[in-house]
Amino acid sequence: MIKSLPVLLGTLLLLCGCASQAPHSATPAPSATTSAAVAPVPSDDNLNAVAWTQTALEHDLIYRETFRSAQSQLLAALKDKNWDALPSDDRTTPYKNLKPAVILDIDETVLDNSPYQARLIRKGGEFNEADWAAWCKEERARALPGAVAFTQFAAKHGVAVFYISNRAQDLDTATLNNLRKAGLPVSGPDAFLGLGTILRDCDQVGTEKNCRRQLIGQHYRVLMQFGDQLGDFVTVLSNTPAGRAQAMAPYMGWIGTRWFVLPNPTYGSWEPALFNNEWSTPREQRHEQKIQALRID
Template structure:
């Protein structure tokens, strides 16, 4: 029996160690209190939208598909002297004999601002003009897939490229510099019509782009428009589900030929339409109203 004694003793000792383990401070257990005190990243409804915009190849393919489709139709539109992509209310000058142009929104249509949205998610903050202007001045926004090739193709065929943006007019130089840096054609300062651009005799309501489209109509026959919001194409004065559908109804046949709509799940006029356009409503109440707007059948 003596030769089994060391084994037996070893077994007893191991059992004793095992019975004491839960009460002994392991490295993992010791680290747990420090992890528990770390402030959690606040939940953000925009997380999936921004993650999709930045990582999903489907996002890029939609942009490529849109701009390639537009490019395949551009020369046909150019040859058709009766082709014009401005809504009736914005065509204030006859287009016969005018130079051809395409009109593009900038943010989430031409330039990718998802890093700014990602910063908001990580900080738990919301959009504010100071941080937005700071981001714009960095001038590091990337071009979205397909847009460089399309706009260069347009410029090569004598079609002016005009950018109508709700970036403030005082961001014009940094914006033009960013556009040039990523390879987008910029004919000069007049290619950027930012928020604050004035057309005498036209009263702009809020951030609506109608006055700037009317300004373009004086100089160009517009072949195509590109944007990620209804307001990039037509004025939306009643930002409700019904009002948005009503202003779009006369132009649905233009989608995919004269008007090209890009996806933007991160922000836009569709969002405040869900909480009566009241941004002063507390954030948690806005969120609840968006939840209430969901359809479950």
């Protein structure tokens, strides 16, 4: 019995060793790295758009190209007494003997508000009037590439420079200060026509700019218009993809000569056109409707 004791002890040790190794032969638990890799990435519809706006050289080149092309054509337009860039509905006064002017939108046309959009992304919010007004009052928006050179060139050659914007009219002081700080020419307080500007006997629909274009057209021959939205050029009565195309159709020949359109993937009337203009729709549903609007062939 004493001689068999070592054998018995060896057998027990072997069994214990097998038991202690069993857990290591099972499938390993997922590591923290593996779990993180499959975690969903929070989505923000505006992230790529704002990142492109702020960092892509292509963005700046498009602006420079657009304003440089306009500048090269401006003097010829000035000499052509039959040249006018107001749509027919907005030309309510004969223009041949009027002084020349150009009309520019402000936001994402001559001033870059992408820092405001970046702030919204970082805090996960959406546009609201209070934050927007606060940003405008900071007077920190920078001029977009090419805008200063073009507007200064126009002013130097006797062409009045007007800014029609859907910034509220009570943001006039901050807006004019920002334009001046950015190097854009401002002839006086009347150079800015914000939302709320009144023209007697003209019915403005929502934020459409038709009445303000008519107001300038009463005193000026408009050589060129610049903007990042269709509404910067013509009244869009039905903000659907089909309605937008219909509003622009008569003026396609003016693109690049009288009208100069700049890119804005961060916001605009093109977006609500994809979800029936219902901003009250929950954010997730708006996101899904935009996905459904995509073409896959």
